[in-house]
Amino acid sequence: MSRDLPPSDSHSALHAWRAIDAAANRAAEGLRVVEDFVRFGLDDRHLTTLAKNVRHDLTAALKLFSSETLHRARDTQADVGVNVSTEAEQARTNLAQIATSNLKRAQQSLRTLEEFSKLVQPEVSPYFEQLRYRSYTLEKAITATRENASRLADARLYVLIDGGRDEDHFAELVTQLIAGGVAILQLRDKRIDDKTLLARAQHLRKMTSESSTFFIVNDRPDVALLADADGVHVGQEELSVKEARAVLGVDKLVGVSTHSIEQARRAVLDGADYIGVGPTFPSQTKSFDQFPGLDLVRQVAAEIRLPAFAIGGISAENVTQVIEAGLCRVAVSGAVAAAEDTQKAAANLRSILHND
Ligand SMILES: Cc1ncc(COP(=O)(O)OP(=O)(O)O)c(N)n1
Ligand SMILES: Cc1nc(C(=O)O)sc1CCOP(=O)(O)O
Ligand SMILES: [Mg+2]
Numbered sequence: 630m631s632r633d634l635p636p637s638d639s640h641s642a643l644h645a646w647r648a649i650d651a652a653a654n655r656a657a658e659g660l661r662v663v664e665d666f667v668r669f670g671l672d673d674r675h676l677t678t679l680a681k682n683v684r685h686d687l688t689a690a691l692k693l694f695s696s697e698t699l700h701r702a703r704d705t706q707a708d709v710g711v712n713v714s715t716e717a718e719q720a721r722t723n724l725a726q727i728a729t730s731n732l733k734r735a736q737q738s739l740r741t742l743e744e745f746s747k748l749v750q751p752e753v754s755p756y757f758e759q760l761r762y763r764s765y766t767l768e769k770a771i772t773a774t775r776e777n778a779s780r781l782a783d784a785r786l787y788v789l790i791d792g793g794r795d796e797d798h799f800a801e802l803v804t805q806l807i808a809g810g811v812a813i814l815q816l817r818d819k820r821i822d823d824k825t826l827l828a829r830a831q832h833l834r835k836m837t838s839e840s841s842t843f844f845i846v847n848d849r850p851d852v853a854l855l856a857d858a859d860g861v862h863v864g865q866e867e868l869s870v871k872e873a874r875a876v877l878g879v880d881k882l883v884g885v886s887t888h889s890i891e892q893a894r895r896a897v898l899d900g901a902d903y904i905g906v907g908p909t910f911p912s913q914t915k916s917f918d919q920f921p922g923l924d925l926v927r928q929v930a931a932e933i934r935l936p937a938f939a940i941g942g943i944s945a946e947n948v949t950q951v952i953e954a955g956l957c958r959v960a961v962s963g964a965v966a967a968a969e970d971t972q973k974a975a976a977n978l979r980s981i982l983h984n985d
Contacts, residue, residue: 645745646702652741653691653699659735660684663767666728671774674932675894676767683763687739690756694746725775732768736761769900774935777882777902781936784812784843785982786975787960789914791818792829799829800836802971807840809975815862815960817847830856845884850876860884860902865892870899886940888921890928897935904929905960908941909951914962917941923954930955945977957982 664680667673743757788811793799806814814837816830830846834856837844845860846853850873853861860882861873868876873883882902887893896904906929908917920941929937936958939951944964951959959982968974 642749643702645748646698648741648745649694649749650699650703652738652745653687656687656735656738656742657684657691659731659733659738660687660764662731663728663735663771666724666731667771670724670728671771671778671934673774673934675897676770676774676934678932679763679767679770679898683760683767686756686763687760690753690760693753693756694750728771729768732764732771736764736768739764766898770897770935773900773902774897777936778934780882781812781843781903781958784936785958786811786979787813787815787938787958788965788975789815789817789847789960789962790966792816792821792825796828796832800832802966803833803836805972806965806975807836807842809965809972810979811842811965811975813843813845813960815845815847816858817862817962819848823852827852827855830858834858843882845882853877853881862886862905870896870901874900884938887929888919888925890925890932893925893929893933893937897933901935903936903938904933905940906937906956907939907960909939910942910947912942912963913967915941923950926951926954926956945974945981948978948981952982 660680660683664677664684667676667680739757739761743754743761746754746757788806790799790802790806793802803814814833816826816833818826818829821829826849830852833844837859843859844856845862846856846858847862848864848867850861850863850868852858854877858881861877862884863870863873864886865888870883870885874881877883883900884903884905885892885896885899885901886905886907887896888907893904893906906921906925908915908920909922909926911917911920926939937956938958938960939954939956940960942963943951943959943961948959959978961978965971965974965978
């Protein structure tokens with residue numbers, strides 16, 4: 630119910646309704662532009678659905694106000710803000726900037742709605758607060774998708790390796806993998822002690838920093854930090870994206886394993902930089918009871934634009950099935966690391982993935 634303010638406050642109420650009316654329009658317009666950006670600019674069905682849901686829920690919250698009161702308060706003739714636009718508002722150089730400005734516009738307008746509704750219809754205010762928080766989550770997911778689609782644009786072959794028999798064996802393996810054109814190398818070894826793991830990680834850092842290959846540490850943000858790796862990969866039962874970032878900082882990559890479309894959607898909202906999608910096929914490296922398989926690859930490819938690497942039992946023999954299911958990025962271990970000629974196996978997979 631809208632509040633009957635005492636006569637002395639009725640002027641404030643009128644001002645509040647006018648601010649609410651203007652903010653409602655700005656928020657809806659801003660959200661529509663954001664939705665169009667994720668739909669047409671990113672081609673991301675998941676983010677489009679999220680943006681649309683926020684916009685629809687805004688419409689529902691605004692319906693809690695009396696439209697008659699809002700219209701009565703509308704007085705654009707006397708609105709000193711009409712026709713006032715800054716140079717920054719006019720300057721738009723790319724699609725992403727349009728999305729960012731409109732997200733900010735929507736967030737500021739939601740804040741206005743939240744504050745001014747406290748004066749005239751306080752029970753509605755928390756809905757706008759919730760919508761503002763959801764818009765921050767959306768912003769984080771849009772930024773991660775956009776930035777990583779570009780940062781990892783060429784990253785199609787991702788190889789998981791262990792610490793090897795000894796340091797020389799490890800260094801030889803890494804040399805061949807880098808020469809074979811591997812885009813991302815992950816150090817994944819659950820059997821060596823922490824001291825050896827860190828030594829291998831530091832060695833890998835040195836070798837990859839002279840190349841364009843990214844270096845990720847599996848499971849261990851602490852080791853990733855100490856070795857100055859490019860990032861960490863975490864599983865569903867491990868530290869969250871937020872916790873991994875708290876250790877590593879915002880600039881490092883945080884990847885997450887996903888085994889269902891719900892987990893993949895969640896990872897996007899959590900602000901992951903990329904996702905692993907699997908297991909696709911039975912694996913010699915790790916055993917699984919369940920295989921979401923190519924169905925999950927298809928689901929992810931249909932709606933998510935955050936870089937996604939299919940994983941699990943992938944080799945030169947079956948990688949075409951993954952590509953046909955819609956993903957052009959794969960993470961492999963056995964097919965490359967256990968091959969007789971590691972460099973050749975990597976280069977072969979790479980050329981299939983890059984279609985060259
Ligand atoms: C790229 C990539 N995807 C998935 C995994 C698996 O991670 P997780 O589920 O945590 O299992 P472990 O590797 O820790 O056994 C991965 N490592 N890399
Ligand atoms: C470590 C790991 N995680 C998977 C997942 O689906 O999350 S599949 C997998 C094993 C990857 O090795 P290979 O290419 O030898 O099967
Ligand atoms: Mg793990």
